[in-house]
Amino acid sequence: MGLCTGCSLLCDDIVVELDGDKIGKTMNLCRKGHAHYNSLGSERLTPSVGGSQVGIEDAARAAGELLAGAENPLLFGWEGSTLEAQRAGVDLAKKLGSAIDGPSSYSQGMIAEKILAGEIPTCTFDDVRNFADVSIYWGDDPSSSHPRHMSRFSYFPRGEKRQKGYEEDREAIVIDVRKSPTAQIAADGFFKISPGGDGAFIEALTAALAGKIPKVEDKKRMLNLATKLRKAKFGAIFTGLGLAHSLRGDLSGFTALVGKLNELARFSVIPSLGDYNTRGFNQTLFDETGHVDAVSFKDGVSYGRKFGIARFLDSCDAVMVVGSDPAAVLPAALARKLAKVPMVAVGSHRTITSGLARVSVPTAVAGLEAGGAGLRTDGVKVEFDRLVGSVHLSDADVIRRIMEEV
Amino acid sequence: MAGGRELTVITYRGIFQEVEEARGMYSDGYRDQSAVVALDGRDMKEMGVEAGEPVRLATASGDVVVAAKLSEEDHPGVAFMPASPWSAQLLSGDVGEDGFLELKRFAARASPGEGEVTTIGEIEAGIKAP
Structure with a gap:
């Protein structure tokens, strides 16, 4: 079994047939991983x-x-x-x-450092696959950057407590400035924000979770999201560069929101790091x-x-x-x-x-x-x-x- | 930054660009996936630009010519561009008081471009220039 170093998922289920001392047929590689394997012979x-x-x-x-x-x-x-x-x-x-x-x-160093310091809770992808019923992709488009993220871990697969997978057991929420490929998968779970609007979204969601009227245009939708998150049993938040750059190093609102969510259920943060x-x-x-x-x-x-x-x-x-x-x-x-x-x-x-x-x-x-x-x-x-x-x-x-x- | 239409440009990473990057940054495929800007339909109409035509993007930091792409979404005043050496030419090198380097969002002037899309060779030459 081979492994792919094409992105930070480090997929370890790559089937590789060798042709002498060269890589022959492969299985399970994503499009990006395939290009990574093929890069051995160029540049x-x-x-x-x-x-x-x-x-x-x-x-x-x-x-x-x-x-x-x-x-x-x-x-x-x-x-x-x-x-x-x-x-x-x-x-x-x-x-x-x-x-x-x-x-x-x-990029996302400030988030990674808080996770390593124990100031932001985290978990493993295996926990996500087995237990998560809500996956939040925040300024993050793993369908493009980490192509097997949703299929191996965070949305599509069956897991120990999630036998019905995405059809019934999992919810995908995407918060982004554009309708990315990941947002298209999330469909109704897509929340479009204005460029740099992450801080305002954090504030509104925190207010809605506290039972207050959020200061956003679509108050009903934000309150519905808060209700959905209140009912979650195990949540995972995947962060991308979009969130990190929008907050410009000030993670106080984000960490407070994650803290608030953890009063309701276990919510963990995993940054989608690049290389x-x-x-x-x-x-x-x-x-x-x-x-x-x-x-x-x-x-x-x-x-x-x-x-x-x-x-x-x-x-x-x-x-x-x-x-x-x-x-x-x-x-x-x-x-x-x-x-x-x-x-x-x-x-x-x-x-x-x-x-x-x-x-x-x-x-x-x-x-x-x-x-x-x-x-x-x-x-x-x-x-x-x-x-x-x-x-x-x-x-x-x-x-x-x-x-x-x- | 005189002339042209002022836009907020957001950078992103796309799967096809990532694939071409793995194949090599000096390929035509990488340029085709990177040297593009996705524009709102009304912005394109007001600029007089059709999909595939060259667009010059300029900031106080630099300018590049990339290919226009019609966005499937409506987002007037906002443009989306793959993060790449092309978008890097437009970014400010100033580090703010918070010590953070902004790589995701910047204001640029967009106008119909003349000539060809900027090549990676031209970008490299600009970086190496004395």
Whole structure:
């Protein structure tokens, strides 16, 4: 049985037939997973220094030298890396006295950190499949981002206490600014909000749950939702970037709402994190520092937004990007700043970021060409073996090799 | 940001874009799924733009030409765009007092575009420019 590292569901029921040392026929992959498996043969990163092709040893040595010579380095990314590579990355950051950060600092890090700190209740996908009768997708469109989310765990499947599945036993509620593919599945359970309207929706729903008249246009519909949630036996709230960005770091209303819901029944929050091991990096750094991103090891352990990539680019003199492509998603002004910093890119595929790097160090694709472990977006640890051979080292071996040069 | 129709642009991720990204960001398929903006029908009519035609989106941070797509929903004044290197050219790099970088929502001016859709090569060249 194979595993898919195409997203943070880490589906572990992939049937793979090997054709010699190549992947042949597969079953159970979603459209995205299929593309991930097929990516083995395209746009692979090659070892290079200063634009010239070199051997992996020379690339690793140049990477180590570049980092060792810096006063203020940043190690960024890690969401597409194994737990072993993330652990090695934290060790490297400590050795360098560098800052370390990941995309969580501009996505759902604040929600993940509160979950890891025990300030927001959570559960596993297996709990959701077995017990949840209400699934709320908030600023979240798993039909697009995590294609098997609803079919394996949160809406369609039968479960221990949910034998009738979505037909009778489960309710899907979608709160979003657009009628996403997930909202189309939810049909009457779709609540369309205005851009940035999440805070107002939280306020109105909290009021309705308290038996007050909510300050919204369709008061009856909001009161009906509150009634539905009051009757729930086990609720799950799946959060997406839409919610995180709309609240801009102020989770007080959201945590109060989740607290209110938990007075009525068990309601848990699971963030729909993007890349396959985002949760793993959050956990690894949290275990070491109490924070999921934006940490500096320069003088002991320091935390703050100034150590997140958006601000740290102003002062850093070297950056190593691992399993990530920030230049593709960051505002152009920040991507241009990133381009001016001497950079090492570590990863399996060519990206816009790797195109900016002075040193490129390729890795095997985790879960296909290299074994390791990751944390599913609900925090469950999943271990995996390689399916096929590779000329590349694993990401953990690459980071350890670079560390030897520092 | 002079001229054009002022819109609130919301970014999102779509399954077909995710698939093309896994296949490679330098492919025509990735550009076709990413360099698009879904517009309200009335906004398109008032802008004089048909589905598939180029639209220039501009902010104080930058501008790109993408293909217009007719949205199935009514959402006048709001446009939806896949989160991608194309939308990233329009985002502000300013970090607010709360330390949060806004990647999901921004105001842009939209006008009928001239020429071809911006290529990933042009975006890369802009990032690398001195």
